[in-house]
Amino acid sequence: GAVVSQHPSRVICKSGTSVKIECRSLDFQATTMFWYRQFPKQSLMLMATSNEGSKATYEQGVEKDKFLINHASLTLSTLTVTSAHPEDSSFYICSARAPEGKSLYNSPLHFGNGTRLTVT
Amino acid sequence: QKEVEQNSGPLSVPEGAIASLNCTYSDRVSQSFFWYRQYSGKSPELIMSIYSNGDKEDGRFTAQLNKASQYVSLLIRDSQPSDSATYLCAVNILKNSGGSNYKLTFGKGTLLTVNP
Numbered sequence: 001g002a003v004v005s006q007h008p009s010r011v012i013c014k015s016g017t018s019v020k021i022e023c024r025s026l027d028f029q030a031t032t033m034f035w036y037r038q039f040p041k042q043s044l045m046l047m048a049t050s051n052e053g054s055k056a057t058y059e060q061g062v063e064k065d066k067f068l069i070n071h072a073s074l075t076l077s078t079l080t081v082t083s084a085h086p087e088d089s090s091f092y093i094c095s096a097r098a099p100e101g102k103s104l105y106n107s108p109l110h111f112g113n114g115t116r117l118t119v120t
Numbered sequence: 121q122k123e124v125e126q127n128s129g130p131l132s133v134p135e136g137a138i139a140s141l142n143c144t145y146s147d148r149v150s151q152s153f154f155w156y157r158q159y160s161g162k163s164p165e166l167i168m169s170i171y172s173n174g175d176k177e178d179g180r181f182t183a184q185l186n187k188a189s190q191y192v193s194l195l196i197r198d199s200q201p202s203d204s205a206t207y208l209c210a211v212n213i214l215k216n217s218g219g220s221n222y223k224l225t226f227g228k229g230t231l232l233t234v235n236p
Contacts, residue, residue: 046223
């Protein structure tokens with residue numbers, strides 16, 4: 001099956017620093033990747049859609065200058081949390097659609113293992 | 121009406137029983153439906169995809185889709201303690217016209233506990 005690899009799995013950083021999270025599609029190409037955030041005991045929240053070769057699309061309420069997304073190749077998207085603060089501590093998960101015999105837009109999302117960010 | 125609704129649970133069943141998880145959705149033109157399992161502290165894992173009305177079986181899991189009623193369910197037969205997790209229903213919802221504007225929308229999930 002389709003594999004999405006995310007790195008690092010866990011990061012602890014000091015307030016005010018920036019953290020970069022990488023998301024790779026290992027066995028398929030992904031023109032679009034999706035970044036989610038999940039706070040404890042809450043549901044997944046879509047933050048932004050990462051588009052290869054163009055600007056990311058951010059969901060309402062998500063600061064694009066704080067959460068920088070770069071999708072420079074068909075297999076790699078990165079999310080940089082800039083000037084992180086304790087309230088940014090969360091579980092960040094990337095995902096991508098792999099074609100599975102249906103139109104791409106009807107294919108399921110496959111998730112990376114997530115990155116648990118703790119800002120002290 | 122919320123786009124994708126699930127009972128939050130918790131749903132508690134004894135080991136060996138059938139667990140039934142339900143989901144309703146608001147968009148009549150949705151074409152693709154998915155069930156994910158999420159263990160505590162882990163990312164979601166795809167269990168089932170279903171696209172046509174009726175039942176789809178995969179091992180102990182059966183997904184059921186009724187587009188007329190806008191209803192999708194997941195049955196887990198012979199439930200095991202290892203099935204204890206949050207189950208997320210996801211539906212592709214059309215946001216704008218055009219194929220690139222589908223958004224996979226998740227329900228809030230149902231917490232299932234299987235008691236030994």
